[in-house]
Amino acid sequence: MNTFKDLWQIAKKDLLEFARDKLRLVTFLIMPMFMMIMTGFIFPNQNTLKNISLGVTNQDSQYGQKLVETISVLKLTGNNPAFQIKSYANLDAIKDGIKKQEISGGLVILEDFTQKVNQNQQAEVTLVEDPSNPQISALVSQTLMQTVAAFGQQIGIQKINLLLNSLSPVPEQSQPKDNSALAILAPVGTKLESIIPGNPNYFEFIAPGIMAMIVMTAVLTGLAASIAREKEQGTLDGILISPINRLAIILGKALAQAIRGLIQGAIVLLLAFLLFGVTIHGSLFLVASLLLLGIFSFVGLGILVSAVATEQETATQLLFMFQFPMLFLSGVFFPILMMPRFMQQIAHLIPLTYAINALRKVMVLGAGLPSVQTELLILFLFGAATLAVAVPVFKRVITK
Amino acid sequence: MTQNTIGNILEVRNLTKKFGNFVAVDQVTFDIQKGEIFGFLGPNGAGKSTTIRMLTTLLRPTSGKATLLNYDIVNQSDKVRKHIGLVAEKIILYDRLTARENLEFFGNLFHLPQTDIKERTRKWIARLDMENWVNAQVGTFSTGMKQRINIARALLTEPDILFLDEPTLGLDPQTTHLIRQFIRELNEQGVTILLTTHDMLEAEELSNRIAIIDHGKIVAQDTAENLKKIVSEKDHPTLEDVFLQITGTQIRDTGNERMTPTHGHRFGFRKTSRVR
Ligand SMILES: Nc1ncnc2c1ncn2[C@@H]1O[C@H](COP(=O)(O)OP(=O)(O)OP(=O)(O)O)[C@@H](O)[C@H]1O
Numbered sequence: 280m281n282t283f284k285d286l287w288q289i290a291k292k293d294l295l296e297f298a299r300d301k302l303r304l305v306t307f308l309i310m311p312m313f314m315m316i317m318t319g320f321i322f323p324n325q326n327t328l329k330n331i332s333l334g335v336t337n338q339d340s341q342y343g344q345k346l347v348e349t350i351s352v353l354k355l356t357g358n359n360p361a362f363q364i365k366s367y368a369n370l371d372a373i374k375d376g377i378k379k380q381e382i383s384g385g386l387v388i389l390e391d392f393t394q395k396v397n398q399n400q401q402a403e404v405t406l407v408e409d410p411s412n413p414q415i416s417a418l419v420s421q422t423l424m425q426t427v428a429a430f431g432q433q434i435g436i437q438k439i440n441l442l443l444n445s446l447s448p449v450p451e452q453s454q455p456k457d458n459s460a461l462a463i464l465a466p467v468g469t470k471l472e473s474i475i476p477g478n479p480n481y482f483e484f485i486a487p488g489i490m491a492m493i494v495m496t497a498v499l500t501g502l503a504a505s506i507a508r509e510k511e512q513g514t515l516d517g518i519l520i521s522p523i524n525r526l527a528i529i530l531g532k533a534l535a536q537a538i539r540g541l542i543q544g545a546i547v548l549l550l551a552f553l554l555f556g557v558t559i560h561g562s563l564f565l566v567a568s569l570l571l572l573g574i575f576s577f578v579g580l581g582i583l584v585s586a587v588a589t590e591q592e593t594a595t596q597l598l599f600m601f602q603f604p605m606l607f608l609s610g611v612f613f614p615i616l617m618m619p620r621f622m623q624q625i626a627h628l629i630p631l632t633y634a635i636n637a638l639r640k641v642m643v644l645g646a647g648l649p650s651v652q653t654e655l656l657i658l659f660l661f662g663a664a665t666l667a668v669a670v671p672v673f674k675r676v677i678t679k
Numbered sequence: 680m681t682q683n684t685i686g687n688i689l690e691v692r693n694l695t696k697k698f699g700n701f702v703a704v705d706q707v708t709f710d711i712q713k714g715e716i717f718g719f720l721g722p723n724g725a726g727k728s729t730t731i732r733m734l735t736t737l738l739r740p741t742s743g744k745a746t747l748l749n750y751d752i753v754n755q756s757d758k759v760r761k762h763i764g765l766v767a768e769k770i771i772l773y774d775r776l777t778a779r780e781n782l783e784f785f786g787n788l789f790h791l792p793q794t795d796i797k798e799r800t801r802k803w804i805a806r807l808d809m810e811n812w813v814n815a816q817v818g819t820f821s822t823g824m825k826q827r828i829n830i831a832r833a834l835l836t837e838p839d840i841l842f843l844d845e846p847t848l849g850l851d852p853q854t855t856h857l858i859r860q861f862i863r864e865l866n867e868q869g870v871t872i873l874l875t876t877h878d879m880l881e882a883e884e885l886s887n888r889i890a891i892i893d894h895g896k897i898v899a900q901d902t903a904e905n906l907k908k909i910v911s912e913k914d915h916p917t918l919e920d921v922f923l924q925i926t927g928t929q930i931r932d933t934g935n936e937r938m939t940p941t942h943g944h945r946f947g948f949r950k951t952s953r954v955r
């Protein structure tokens with residue numbers, strides 16, 4: 280019972296110290312925002328496709344003009360048009376424009392576009408990609424191709440309707456519907472059935488990972504730095520000279536960091552929601568519990584690092600060595616299944632992997648407790664095991 | 680070796696601390712009697728702070744033993760902790776906490792009743808003339824103000840023995856005077872004191888007995904008066920004469936292979952290795 284009280288005393292003191300440190304407070308709040316905005320915009324998704332400059336050469340007045348209009352009013356998110364159309368004289372001018380980075384892609388419609396359509400020939404448009412920006416390019420091309428295909432389909436439907444009408448003229452009321460024309464044009468359709476409403480974007484995939492990453496690295500460095508700082512300043516002696524349980528010192532410091540971590544996690548989630556439209560499909564409580572257990576799984580490691588490092592700087596540098604590979608291996612950005620086999624095996628040794636995996640299940644798929652209990656158990660065991668090693672080491676090293 | 684000697688609050692036997700191959704404290708043996716002020720002197724790097732850290736359970740001895748009120752400092756460290764107070768070389772206070780918050784925090788770590796914490800805080804704060812500052816953050820304090828709160832912190836548990844590692848270092852004459860006066864007062868109230876200082880006058884003025892440690896070994900141990908008899912060349916030798924005669928005039932920080940900057944506030948360098 281006393282251990283809990285002591286633990287809380289330490290945590291309270293750490294939080295109070297922290298809350299009064301303006302500079303640390305500001306970096307604490309800005310860091311998740313910064314990371315979130317950075318990663319959010321580095322990885323483009325449909326949401327980022329707005330007001331993209333698109334060079335257009337249109338030499339055709341009828342269908343060509345219609346197609347350009349369709350593209351110019353296209354909206355993927357909110358009220359912003361996806362493309363800002365700029366006119367160029369010809370293909371070379373568009374290529375020039377891309378080189379000068381005036382535009383992120385181009386579209387060329389030749390003068391015989393309408394003519395070919397009317398003569399039942401296949402009309403063509405030319406897409407120009409910007410190879411210097413493959414991610415945006417891919418999105419632009421994909422969007423344009425879909426738009427052009429849909430546009431073509433519209434024309435096709437009209438044509439088939441005309442054809443059907445001319446084959447068997449029927450009374451007004453039983454005019455063939457678009458449906459039958461569509462069925463002829465595209466006899467097989469695909470219907471996507473998702474287990475969650477709406478269409479998840481790449482950001483929904485990475486948001487749980489980014490949150491876990493930010494929170495856990497912050498807690499890990501925060502814990503090690505906080506112990507190292509007290510060691511350096513000599514105040515740790517004041518705590519160590521008291522008869523409280525050494526575990527209470529460690530857990531108290533960890534609790535302070537965990538509370539900070541949860542606040543940062545909440546900031547990340549809020550930003551993900553506000554800026555990138557990420558919604559949580561599962562329970563918030565489960566998300567918080569997963570984060571907490573994820574943090575717990577790291578406490579032992581943080582203690583070990585601060586036990587060996589005598590100075591704050593050494594601790595931070597040591598931790599950076601752990602963190603960097605961890606970010607790539609734990610599946611924050613890429614699905615683990617896409618990694619080579621040996622890397623997958625390493626990934627399974629990192630607790631962050633399980634935390635992210637479980638968070639993704641809950642946040643993206645709306646999974647409940649039963650689907651993540653394995654991960655919860657692994658995180659807990661990992662934390663307990665590392666603590667079981669770290670606490671005796673800490674005790675020994677601290678009086679060395 | 681006699682244990683449980685009546686009248687001894689602290690008994691130190693062959694206490695040794697090695698850092699790697701370097702022997703910082705070498706077979707140190709001494710007793711401190713209940714109620715005395717024990718001056719613990721020695722040149723820089725002699726091993727004074729290391730000895731204090733071992734006696735206050737912060738550092739594990741390599742060998743030897745020590746008992747405080749018959750509690751073993753290693754095996755019964757929690758018992759020991761309840762009876763000691765420590766004013767270390769570095770001030771043990773959090774800059775971003777107020778004086779009162781600091782005292783409350785450390786008092787709580789010792790599971791003191793809230794009423795005791797309040798009462799003792801009030802008492803020491805008043806005696807040390809810090810009443811106007813008790814709700815200000817320690818970071819805004821001068822060294823002298825910090826040291827006064829630091830001493831109040833060490834006294835929260837009403838310890839039987841107080842370890843003072845250079846308590847007047849870097850303080851102005853006024854604060855130094857106040858603190859010396861206070862040390863005497865505490866001692867009169869029955870608190871045993873182990874005092875480390877580089878100020879020979881302070882040591883002589885306050886201590887009942889003095890031990891001089893050099894290169895990790897105790898090289899002299901007696902009352903100031905008796906120690907002075909060692910010096911034969913002078914008619915009225917000072918404690919400084921004694922100190923210099925015993926420990927020599929060679930400066931300690933020379934002739935070492937390894938010099939590392941310290942984070943300390945006083946000397947640019949601290950010796951990490953010594954040619955023996
Ligand atoms: N943690 C440590 N690791 C290695 N060497 C140490 C450590 N702590 C102290 N020492 C060395 O042990 C020796 C004794 O140091 P100590 O601090 O006890 O001296 P001191 O008598 O208190 O000196 P001062 O008067 O400068 O405070 C010094 O040479 C110091 O460099």
Ligand SMILES: [Mg+2]
Nearest residue numbers: 727728729768
């Ligand atoms: Mg010292």
